[in-house]
Amino acid sequence: MDDELRDLSTPSAVQEYLKDTVFASHTVTALSGGFCNFTFRIHLVTQHQGRSTYILKYAAPYVAASARKMPFTPERQRIEAEALRLVEKLQPGGTIVTAPAVHHFDDVAHVMIIDDCGEDTRTLKQSMIDGLVSPAMAEEIGSALGHFIGRIHSWIKDPSVDLSLFGTHKEGMILSGFVTYGRLISTLTGKDDIPALSDPLIAMSQTDLQVISDLAAVRIQAVNTTTESFTHGDFWPGNIMVSLRTDPEGGISPKLEKLYVLDWELAKTGLRGLDLGQFCAEIHLLRRFHASCEKPASAMLESFLRTYGHDQDVDVALARTALTHVGAHLVAWGPRVKWGGREETRAIVKEGADLLVGGPFATEGWLQSQLIGPLLQSSNK
Numbered sequence: 278m279d280d281e282l283r284d285l286s287t288p289s290a291v292q293e294y295l296k297d298t299v300f301a302s303h304t305v306t307a308l309s310g311g312f313c314n315f316t317f318r319i320h321l322v323t324q325h326q327g328r329s330t331y332i333l334k335y336a337a338p339y340v341a342a343s344a345r346k347m348p349f350t351p352e353r354q355r356i357e358a359e360a361l362r363l364v365e366k367l368q369p370g371g372t373i374v375t376a377p378a379v380h381h382f383d384d385v386a387h388v389m390i391i392d393d394c395g396e397d398t399r400t401l402k403q404s405m406i407d408g409l410v411s412p413a414m415a416e417e418i419g420s421a422l423g424h425f426i427g428r429i430h431s432w433i434k435d436p437s438v439d440l441s442l443f444g445t446h447k448e449g450m451i452l453s454g455f456v457t458y459g460r461l462i463s464t465l466t467g468k469d470d471i472p473a474l475s476d477p478l479i480a481m482s483q484t485d486l487q488v489i490s491d492l493a494a495v496r497i498q499a500v501n502t503t504t505e506s507f508t509h510g511d512f513w514p515g516n517i518m519v520s521l522r523t524d525p526e527g528g529i530s531p532k533l534e535k536l537y538v539l540d541w542e543l544a545k546t547g548l549r550g551l552d553l554g555q556f557c558a559e560i561h562l563l564r565r566f567h568a569s570c571e572k573p574a575s576a577m578l579e580s581f582l583r584t585y586g587h588d589q590d591v592d593v594a595l596a597r598t599a600l601t602h603v604g605a606h607l608v609a610w611g612p613r614v615k616w617g618g619r620e621e622t623r624a625i626v627k628e629g630a631d632l633l634v635g636g637p638f639a640t641e642g643w644l645q646s647q648l649i650g651p652l653l654q655s656s657n658k
Contacts, residue, residue, distance in 0.1 A: 283386060285335040286315045299325045300333075300381065300390060308332075310400070310515060312342045313349060313542045318393060328393070331380060336387040336542070340452075350448045351387035353542040358382045358389050359442055360509075360541035367432065373417075374425040374536045394518045394537045401514035401536070405563055405570050409521065414533055415573035416580040421536060422517070422556070423584030430506045430549045430589065440507050446545040447501070453510060453543055453551070454497035457602075457609045461493050462486065464608055465630060471612045473622040481630060489633045492601060496548075503548050510543030512552040513559040550595050553585065553652070554602025558610075561603065561648060565625060566616040579651045586655035593641050593653070600639070600649040604632025 285291050288305040295301050304320040315335040321328070336354035340347040364376040377392035401418070404410050410418065432438045463469045465486065467478045516539045521531035557578060564574035585591070607629025612622050635643070645653050 284337070285386065285388065286337055286341070288317060291317050291319065291333060291335070294386065294388070295319065295333075299323075300331065305333075311540075312511075313340050313353065313540070315341050318396075319390075326380070330393040330396075331390050332377065332393050334389045334391070336389075347452075349452065353446070353449060354382070354387045354389055355384055356443065356446050356449065356544055357541040360544040361391065363432070363438070364429075364538075367438065368425075368428070372425070373421045373533065374538060376538050376541070394535075394539075395520060398518040398520045398537070401517040401519050402559065402563065404519045404521075405514070405573060406567055408569055409519070409531065410573045410577075411530065412572045412576040415577040417533055418519075418536065419577035419580030419582075420584045423581045424588060425536075425538065426509065426512060426549075426552055426556075427585050427588045429509060430552070432507045433505070433546070440546060443507060443544055444504055444546045446543075449510060449543045449545050450501045450547065453545075453547075454500040457605045458493040458496045458500070460609045461605060461633070462490050464612065464626070465489070473612050473619045474626060479623060479627055479630065485630070485634045488637070489630065492633060492637050493605075496601075496605070499548055500551070504546040506547065506549040508545060508547045508549055508552050509538070509541060510545055510547070510552070511540055512538075512556050514556070514563070515559070516540045548598055550598030551602050553582075553595075553599040553649075555606055556581065557599065557648060558603040558606035562607070562611065562616060562625065566621060578648060582649065582651035583655035586652045591652055593639075593644065596641075596644045596649050596653050597636055597639055599652065600644060600647055601633055601636035603648065604629040604636060608633065 283290065283294065285294055288307055292302055292305045300319060301322045302319040303322050306318045308316045308318055315337060317333045319331050319333050321330065334354070336351040338348060338351050339345045340349045358379050361376050361379050365378055368375060377394060379389060379391050381390040399407065432440060460469065464471065464474065465479060465481055467475055518537040518539060519533070520535040520537070522534040523531060560574050560578050563570040607625050611625040611629060616622065641653060644650065
């Protein structure tokens, strides 16, 4: 596995790359949903360590979803591999939430081979849309993820954990700042020519646009420089796989078995409020655009935030960061991902813009009245 600069973006290329290794595969299947990397399920000719399938991720020198238009250093693969190894090392045994183990890392070809979570797993987002997550299970998932991301954020306090690599992930910082905050004003002013937001543009005063512009500049600077915490960097329901099991007592409803947190290539030191805000924004979008998700999504939001607020140091500044990031996510991503019709999309972008305007100067009382409220209400700090 030492063929530098080989393009491994296709199943046939991956199969050729693996042919003389213990991971030689008779079938390689491209998986959808990846943003930064090309991802494949490999079906081994001969089982390895008792497994017949693994997941292979290839980091090209560009963002996979950008059609080669957005450069991104393949060194992100090293970031992800190290993050996964830290989760395996530091996560308490027996917990519901984990991450796939790394079985091979090739830092020349920029390939990583990790556990396959299973063909019967689905993303948390899809599981909720498909009606597999009851309000009770949603509460369990929210609490488990609140504990998990809180522990991840707390790594920065442990002097035995070396996080220096993640403080050097400058391209990850730049990308994280651009894809959300770098597109706020161009989205709202029509420069990005998003059909749902045109004819007419969403009504925004110049004063409010300036508030959002100022916030975006401050937040991009913070993303590039802040070292308050270790962060996942892309913490949303599409990067969380859900494994369910049949009730051994014969019940009809499936039970939660495991949650796998994937895609750590944007892991870095930074603002923990961005992890919280991104997750909350996506769960909020689920309940806004899928009526059947309203109860489980609301239960998940509350348990996630209450658990985090109970476990971690929480203050008004963190709540402001998390809530304004909810707003930024709704504006930047709400109209770019197909969620619903024109009017629903415009409404969610307007909601996000209002959070961006009100959030930076919000009082504790106002914050507690917003979707982020349980974060503060449960804090005992």
